[in-house]
Amino acid sequence: MNNFPYFFVMPAILxxxxxxxxxxxxxxxxxxxxxxxxxxxxxxLLLPVLQGHEARIYFAPGLVVDKLxxxxxxxxxxxVACCITHADYFFANHERHEAIQPQHLRIFYAxxxxxxxxxxLVFLCDSLGYLWIxxxxxxxxxxxxxxxxxxxxxxxxxxxxxxxxSVGIAFALLGTVFIFAASQRGMxxxxxxxxxxxxxxxxxxxxxxxxxxxxxxxxxTKAGIFPLHSWLPDAHSEAPAPAxxxxxxxxxxxxxxxIWKVSSILLAAEPHSHTYHLVAMLGTxxxxxxxxxxxxxxxxxxxxxxxxxxxxxxxxFAIGFGSGPLFFLQALNHSLxxxxxxxxxxxxxxxxxxxxxxxxxxxxxxxxxxxxLLALAALAVAGAPPFGAFVSEMSMLTLSFxxxxxxxxxxxxxxxxxxxxAICAHVGRVIFGAAKQGFVAWRPRQASIIPAIMVICTxxxxxxxxxxxxxxxxx
Numbered sequence: 001m002n003n004f005p006y007f008f009v010m011p012a013i014l015x016x017x018x019x020x021x022x023x024x025x026x027x028x029x030x031x032x033x034x035x036x037x038x039x040x041x042x043x044x045l046l047l048p049v050l051q052g053h054e055a056r057i058y059f060a061p062g063l064v065v066d067k068l069x070x071x072x073x074x075x076x077x078x079x080v081a082c083c084i085t086h087a088d089y090f091f092a093n094h095e096r097h098e099a100i101q102p103q104h105l106r107i108f109y110a111x112x113x114x115x116x117x118x119x120x121l122v123f124l125c126d127s128l129g130y131l132w133i134x135x136x137x138x139x140x141x142x143x144x145x146x147x148x149x150x151x152x153x154x155x156x157x158x159x160x161x162x163x164x165x166s167v168g169i170a171f172a173l174l175g176t177v178f179i180f181a182a183s184q185r186g187m188x189x190x191x192x193x194x195x196x197x198x199x200x201x202x203x204x205x206x207x208x209x210x211x212x213x214x215x216x217x218x219x220x221t222k223a224g225i226f227p228l229h230s231w232l233p234d235a236h237s238e239a240p241a242p243a244x245x246x247x248x249x250x251x252x253x254x255x256x257x258x259i260w261k262v263s264s265i266l267l268a269a270e271p272h273s274h275t276y277h278l279v280a281m282l283g284t285x286x287x288x289x290x291x292x293x294x295x296x297x298x299x300x301x302x303x304x305x306x307x308x309x310x311x312x313x314x315x316x317f318a319i320g321f322g323s324g325p326l327f328f329l330q331a332l333n334h335s336l337x338x339x340x341x342x343x344x345x346x347x348x349x350x351x352x353x354x355x356x357x358x359x360x361x362x363x364x365x366x367x368x369x370x371x372x373l374l375a376l377a378a379l380a381v382a383g384a385p386p387f388g389a390f391v392s393e394m395s396m397l398t399l400s401f402x403x404x405x406x407x408x409x410x411x412x413x414x415x416x417x418x419x420x421x422a423i424c425a426h427v428g429r430v431i432f433g434a435a436k437q438g439f440v441a442w443r444p445r446q447a448s449i450i451p452a453i454m455v456i457c458t459x460x461x462x463x464x465x466x467x468x469x470x471x472x473x474x475x
Contacts, residue, residue, distance in 0.1 A: 002059055002060065003045050003057075003059070004059035004060065004063060004124070006041060006045060007042060007045065007073075007117075007120055007124070008117050008120070008121075010034055010035075010037065010038045010041065011035075011038065011113040011114070011116050011117045011120075012113070012117065014030075014031055014034055014035070014109075014113040015109075015110045015111075015113035015114050015117075016110075017030075018031060018106055018109035018110040018112075018113060019106050019107065019109075019110040020106075021106075022102065022106075024102045024105040024106060024109075027105070027106065027109050028087065028088045028091060028092075028105070028109075029088065031084055031109055031112075031113070032081065032084045032085040032087075032088065035077070035080060035081040035084055035085075035116075036081050036085075038077060038081070038116075039074070039077045039078060039081050042073055042074060042077050042120075043074060045057075046065065046070040046073060046074065049065060049066065049067050049070040050067070050070050050071070050074070052067070055067070057070075059124065061127075061192070062125065062126050062127030062129070062130050062191075062192060063124050063125065063126060063127075063130065064124070064126035064194065065123065065124050068260075068324045068327075068328060069123040069124065069257075070123075071328050071332075072123045072253060072257060072328065072331070073120055073123045073124070075250070075253070075328075075331065075332060075335055076116070076119045076120060076123070076250045076253065076254075077116070077120070079245070079246060079249040079250040079335055079339055080112065080115075080116045080119075080246055080250060082245075082339060082450050082453070082454065083242040083243075083245045083246050083249075083339060083343070083450075084109075084112060084242065085450055086241075086242055086245075086343050086447070086449075086450040086451075087240075087242040089443065089446055089447050090240065090241055090242055090343075090346055090347075090350070090447075091105065091240075093347075093350050093442045093443075093447075094240075094350065096442065097350070097353075104148060104150065107144055108144070108145060108148055108240075108243075111141055111142070111144045111145055112145065112243075112246070114137075114141040115138065115141040115142050115145070115246070115251075117141075118134055118137035118138040118140075118141050119134075119138055119250055119251065119254050121134040121137070122134040122135055122138065122254040122257060122258070123254075123257060125193075125261075126192060126193050126194055127191050127192055127193065128176045128179060128180070128191040128193060128196075128261070128262070129176065129191045131193075131258055131261060132169070132172055132173055132176055132258075134254075135169065135172070135219065135222060135254055135255060135258050136169050138251055138254055139161070139162065139165045139166070139169065139222070142243075142246075142247060142251060143158050143161060143162050145239055145240075145243035145246070145247070146158045146161055146235045146238060146239045146243065146247075148239060148240050148243065149238065149240070153234075153238050154238045154239075156234065156238075157231075157234035157235050157237070157238040157239075158235070158238075160230065160231045160234055160235070161231045161234070161235040164221060164228075164230060164231040165221060165222050165231060167221065168217070168218045168219070168220070168221025168222050168228065169218055169221075169222065170218070171214045171215075171217045171218035171221070172214065172215050172217075172218025172219050172222075172258070173218070174214045174218075175210075175211040175212065175213070175214030175215035175216075175217075175218055175262070176191065176211065176215065177211070178207050178208075178210045178211030178214060179191070179196070179207070179208060179211035179212070179215070179262070179265065180211075181204070181207050181211075182203045182204040182205070182207035182208040182211060183195075183196060183199075183203055183204075184204070185202065185203065185204045193261055193264070193265065196265045197264055197265055197268045198268075200265055200266075200268035200269035201268075201269060203265075203269055205269060205270065208265065208266060208269055209266070209273070209275045211262075212262055212263065212265070212266045212275060212276075213275065213278075215258070215259070215262040216259060216262070216263075216278070216279065216282070219255045219256075219258040219259045219262070220255070220259065220282070220316075222254075222255035222258075223252055223255035223256050223259070223312050223316070224252065224255075224308065224309050224312050225282055225283075225286045225309075225312060225313065225316060226282075226285055226286040226289040226290065226309065226313070227289070229286075229290075229309050232305055232308065232309060233302045233305040233306060233309075235247060235305075236248060236301060236302070236304070236305035236308065236342075237299055237301040237302045237305055237355070240346070241301075241342050241343055241345060241346020241347075241349070242342075242343070242346070244301060244304075244305075244342045244346070245338065245339040245342035245343055248304070248305070248308045248334075248335075248338045248339075248342060249334070249335035249336075249338050249339040249342075250335065252308060252311075252312055252315075253315075253331050253335065256312065256315050256316065256319065256327070256331070259279070259316070259319055260319050260324065260327060263276065263279055263319055263320075263322075267322050271322075276320070277320065277405075278320075279316060279319055279320035280316070280317050280319075280320025280321060280400075280405065280408055281320070281408065282313075282316060282320075283312075283313045283314065283315070283316030283317035283318075283319070283320055284313065284317060284408045284411050284412055284415075285313070286309060286310070286312060286313030286316060287310050287313035287314060287317065287411075287412055287415045287416070287419075288313075288411055288412075288414075288415040289309075289313075290306050290307070290309040290310035290312075290313060290415075290419065291310060291415040291416070291418040291419035291422065292415075292418065293306045293309075294306050294307065294310070294418070294419050294422040294423065294426075295418070295422045297357065297422075297426060298356060298357055298358065299355050299356065299357065300345050300348070300349060300355050300356070300357055300360060300430070301342070301345055301349070301355055302355075303357070303423075303426055304338065304341050304342055304345060304381075307338070307341075307381055307382075307419070307423065308334075308338060310415075310419055311330065311334040311338070311381070314330050314334075314392075314393065314396065314412075315327055315330050315331055315334070317396055317400075317408070317412065318330055318392075318396055318399075321396070321399050321400070323396075323399060326392060326395055326396055326399065329388070329391070329392040329395070329465070330389070330392040330393075330396070332388070332461070333380070333387070333388035333389040333391075333392055333458050333461060333462075334381065334389065336380070336388070336454045336455075336457050336458040336461075337377050337380035337381035337387070337389065337454065337455070337458050338381060339450075339451075339454050340373065340377040340380075340450075340451040340452075340454035340455050341374070341377045341378065341381060341451075343447075343450055343451050343454075344370055344373055344374050344377060344448075344451045345374075347367075347370055347441070347444075347447045347448075348360065348363060348367075348370060348374070348430070350442075351366070351367070351439050351440050351441045351442065352436055352438070352439050353438065357426060357429065357430065359436070360429075360430045360436065361429060361430060361432070361433035361434060361436055362431075362432070362433045362434050362435040362436050362439075363430055363431050363436075363439075364431050364432060365434070365435035366435050366436065366439040366441055367439075367441040367444045369444050369445065369448050370441065370444060370447075370448065371431045373448055373451050373452055373455055374427060374430070374431060375427060375431060376455045376459075377451065377454070377455050378423050378424070378427040380455060380458045380459070381423070382416075382419060382420045382423045382424070383416060383420065384420070385462065386459065386462040386463055387458050387459055387461075387462040388458045388459070388460075388461030388462040388465065389458070389462075390462055391461070391462055391465045393416065396412075397409045397412065397413065400412075
C-alpha cells in the first residue's frame with residue numbers, strides 16, 4: 001500500500017480550513033492539536049525505516065525516503081508543531097498591544113501548513129527534478145510568513161528573500177540540467193538520485209562537477225552560506241517569532257539536504273575530488289564570516305539570524321566530510337536551540353517593545369525564567385558543554401583530524417571561540433543590568449513551556465550521546 005498521500009492529508013485540510021474558517025481563535029487552538037497528531041502519523045508511517053527494519057520506503061518513481069530523510073521529516077514536523085503551539089500565546093499577546101487583521105492570521109496559518117507539506121516533500125524526493133520543485137515550493141509558501149507585519153521593513157525583507165532565493169534556485173536548476181546531461185553517458189538519461197549514485201562511475205565527470213558547483217551555489221543561497229546570505233538576516237528578523245523559528249529550525253535544513261543529495265552523487269563518482277572538498281572549505285568560510293559578523297550586532301533577532309548562518313557553515317562542514325549522521329546531529333541540536341532562542345526573543349521583544357540590543361537589559365529582574373532559559377539556549381547554540389551541539393562540534397573536529405584536514409579544524413575552532421564570546425557578551429547585556437522601564441512579561445510561565453522543552457532536549461542529547469559514535473567516515 002502506498003502511504004505517500006498520508007503525509008499531506010492533514011496539513012492540506014488544515015491549510016484549507018485555516019483560510020476558510022473565520023474564527024481565528026478557533027484556528028489558533030485547532031491547528032497545533034492537529035499538527036501533533038500529524039507528528040504521530042508521520043512517526044507511524046516512517047517507523048520501519050526509523051527502527052532499521054527497512055533501509056528505505058519506496059512510494060513511487062523519484063519518491064523514496066531513507067533513514068536520514070525520515071529523521072529530517074520527524075525533526076521538521078516537531079519544529080513546526082512546537083512553533084505553532086507557541087504561536088497561540090504569541091499572537092494573543094500581540095493583540096494586547098496591536099490589533100491583527102483576521103485575514104492576515106488566516107493567511108499565516110494556511111501558509112504554515114503548505115510550508116510544512118513542501119518541506120516534508122523535500123526529504124521524500126529521490127529525483128533531482130522533484131527536489132528542485134520542492135525546495136522552490138518552500139520559498140513561495142514561506143514568503144507570506146515573512147510579510148506578516150505588512151510594513152516597509154517586512155516588504156523589503158520579503159522581496160529580498162524572494163529575489164535572492166529565486167536567483168539561487170535558478171542556478172540550482174542549471175546545475176540539475178548539467179547533471180542530467182552528465183547521465184547521458186554510460187546509462188539511460190536520468191534525474192533519479194539512486195540511479196545516479198549507482199552509476200556514478202560512468203557519468204561524464206566534468207559535467208557532473210559543473211552541475212554540482214551550480215547546485216552548491218543555488219541551494220547554498222537558500223541555506224544562507226557566505227557570501228550568499230544577504231536575505232537571511234532580514235527575513236529572520238522581520239518575520240514574527242514563530243515564523244523566524246521555523247525558517248531557522250526547519251527551512252535551512254531543506255536547502256542543506258538538497259546539497260547533501262547532490263554531493264552524494266559526486267562522492268560516489270570520485271571520493272577524493274577537489275571539487276567535493278569545496279563543500280567543507282565553504283562551510284569553514286561561512287563559520288568564520290558569521291563569527292565575525294556576530295561581534296557587531298545591534299538587533300536582537302538579527303543576532304540569532306547570523307548565528308543560524310554560522311550553524312549552516314557547521315552543517316556544510318559535516319556534509320563536506322560525507323557524514324550524514326553528523327549533518328543530522330548538528331541540524332537537530334541547532335533546530336532545538338534556535339527554536340527556543342527565537343521564541344524567547346519574541347517574548348522579550350514583545351514585553352520590551354524593541355528589538356535594539358542597546359535598549360534591552362535587566363531581563364533577569366523582570367522575568368527570571370526567561371533570563372535563565374535565554375542563557376541556557378544561548379550556551380546550547382554556541383556549542384558549550386554539556387549541550388548536544390558540543391558533541392556534534394567535537395565530532396566534526398575529530399573527523400577533520402582523522403581525514404587529515406587539520407587546517408579546516410584550526411580555522412573552525414578559532415571562529416567558534418569568537419562566536420561564543422560574541423553571543424555571551426550580547427546575551428549577558430540583555431540579561432543583566434537595571435530593569436527596563438515598561439517591560440511587561442505577559443504569562444511568562446506559559447510562554448516558557450516550548451522553549452524549556454527545547455532546551456531540555458538538547459541538554460539530554462549532550463548528556464547521552466557519545467562522540468565516537470558519530471565520527472566514522474561512511475566512505
